[in-house]
Amino acid sequence: MKQAEEAGVEVHLNSVVMGIFDLGEITVQHGDGVCHYKGDSILIATGACENMVPFDGWTLPGVMGAGAAQTMMNLHGVQPGSRVLMVGSGNVGLVVSFQLLQAGVEVAAVIDAAPQIGGYGVHAAKLARIGVPFYLSHTIVKAEGTDHVTGAVIAQVDESFRPIAGTEKHLDVDTVCIAVGLSPMSQLARMAGCEMTEKGGAVPVVDEYGQTSIPGLFVAGDVGGIEEASSAMIGGRIAGAAAARRSGYLPEEEFREKASALKASLGQLHEGMFSPKNKGRRDLTVTDEGYHLSKTLLHHGYLSEEEVAGFPGAAPGKSAGIHPVIECTQNIPCNPCQDACRFGCIRVGDHMTALPAVAENARCVGCGMCVASCPGQAIFLVNDEEEAGTATVTLPYEFLPVPEKGTKGVALGRDGSVVCPAEVVEAKTAGFMDGTVLLTMRVPSEMSMKARFFKTGEGTK
């Protein structure tokens, strides 16, 4: 937004586009009046709205979309409730669950009617190591309460997603968040008379630059088909370039070069386990490189210690000296770790969906930049202190309050269970780490590949 304003773009917030009309005209509500605008090109980037799933009690206060809960927390600084059931294990459900925890809200469980977790394994792992349970092949059958949610009943489902009688479980929650997918908010495109097609909802038919069947009318982002933020931004740049070309501001050659480069980056994002073409697939068993995908990760949100050791990010045979352990085991389009290390210890390669690997001759200095850079919080620094019989584990910590040096507590394993006592050795952060704290805890040395989270005190759940 800042870049756009600096480039001279007139930005109006709190302005609702009410309608789109003939010949490039729109009406916009600004404050207490309505303005008319005309554009030689119009780009619709209105995103998506949350899907709903109806169940007994879904109209009770306390049932809300996961996105609504996120808006409440991040925009309005309000806790949506005190104890949540998250329905849906896609990235939205996983990420919002973590944000709920950060806001001091308990997450009783994440459920999904599908037999495996829909979002990235690393996002699920963040929850699992804090002890959030996953119930796959489960659906919500009821939200209890008379004037607000006081509890929820979930049940296992069969292959036709029907609840199986007798498998009901009761959860003590006061909030139910729904994260069962998004639908494009394509009303304006439909209003304009675009030729529409079906892609997880009604979306306009577009050419390679995002132009709809109406010349000069473009779409970008989720409104053209649900993907995620990075592809939305690239799609926006492509449409912007096409609009600039249309108005004669970008010569043809330059436009083609620009569009080509952008489409190549977009192509990268469309690869990997979670690419649009793999959407809904449950039959993948290995990564692109041939490593076996972890079943416990897909079904419970955590890797086993043996599985971790088998992946290239685990730096096998490097128990001497401080070294990174990267627990990133699925092909996702992500590579900040590669650039974060100034010593070249981490390699992803040209294809950003490739699994990160720790270099054979890595000279790790233990700065922790990789730990801070990983958006999935999947990188840990492990240092064996052989003589003392202890090891330190440095993990990314994004909660308040931050435990101080010397704090005694327990270490939790990947599945959230208490594995051993632990003591905080250091808790440091820096401006560029964007709020992430590098927390280093000391544990018995045999726990170095087990201990993955710290809890002050006894750590009782």
Place this chain on the structure above:
Amino acid sequence: MSRLLDRNREIGAFVPQQDDDLIICRCEEITKGEIRRAVHEGMWTLTEVKRFLRAGMGLCQGQTCGRLVKGIVAKELGVRPSELEDTTARCPTRPVEMQVFGNEVHGHE
């Protein structure tokens, strides 16, 4: 262009179901049973269902229930949801007070 629909086609009788009193359109409080029954009374397009029951005519203009209604109607007719023609999207995209709507301010080119 609408799909050809012979309204004499046999779609089976209306069979009451356990969740018929589940509210689907929250704005207008229309239940699943009402929607299913409307299909059996001849409302075979999403627009006919909407006009007959008011499902999708409330404040959110179908943003919350649209997808759900589509699924229910499709199931009753034995077709894929994508075969049903969506209802019409209209101005304004969000409710606007009359005094605001009528207050036209000069805009830019």
Place this chain on the structure above:
Amino acid sequence: MSKNEEVIIIGGGVIGCAAAYYLAKQGVSVLVLEERMIGHGGSSRNGGGVRQSARDIRELPIAMYGIKNLWPTLSEELGVDVEYHQDGNLRLAKTEKHIDILQNLVDNSRKSGLEVTMISGGQARELCPYMSEEVIAASWCPTDGHANPMLTTLAYYRKARMMGVHFITGEKVVKLKKAKGRIRKVLTQSGNVYEADTVILAAGFPSRAIANTVGIDIPMFKELNECLVTEMQPPMFWQMLGTAEADFYGHQTKHGSFVFGGSSGMEYYYRNQADFAHETSITPASVCRGIMKYFPALSGAKIIRNWAGWIDVCADRVPVIGRVEEVPGLILACGFSGHGFGIAPAVGQILMEIVLEKPVCVDISPLKYNRFHAKA
């Protein structure tokens, strides 16, 4: 595809569905062919007025017949609440010129026996306390009212279908064909051919092009009609409202929302003449300003939707109803010019009477299709 029905009705709007129902009631087998879906044209895009006042005297008797005999029991008969309110019609005047217009309309209507009077602004405000001081007079017809046009159309359809009427939607009629001097075939865009000895053409503006294929013309043009709908309000008043210059009309619905329509004055010149009627960027705002002058209490009411539709405006602003001499078996019912809804039940019955060669309940000869002549 379908066994040969006795009557084919082209157009699944309120006129076609009502006619189908009354014919089915008499045991006639009927096929209704609808281009899009039931009630998708003007039937779902009007202000819901069920009125006699301010009607052309050629169609006034039809309106009076319907209100006297059909509307009061329609919901019960069709088994669906069509939300018929008979709480009167107020046609508002803001200027002396308006008063003259209204007085003229009142005088004409009274000649046909309609109970309608001029009242003062104060009296109008007694009937409807929310009205502003801008109103200096009004015409008042206590037997007028309004109903829900979408429900009425679908109610006729639902009952007719239950009674065995065959409906096929998504079937666009493109051509009529005579055989041995009579109407015989109805051809559709999808390539289907339907046959009957009696065809009722009640397809709104598209009726013209269809009639042209058997050498008949109905002088019509299409005009955009736009309305806006508010969120529900507490019950305020039930009268149907209009204005002397017919530039604004509306009422509060059973649901509580207000439906208001109006014009921008630019309707004749709109560029977009596609089948789909798109609301404009100027009319709804203009209608809002008009409403607020009459009903300041609604200034804070939220508009949740605009919609638009095409009015089939006949050259002399009243419909064409009746048999076509050159095409025996063809019956026309179109060109309702923006006031077809209120007379639809009566027209439905009249069409049934024409088909079955019964005495027609109201004289429709002034509405015959071949009444149009050049000025002398």
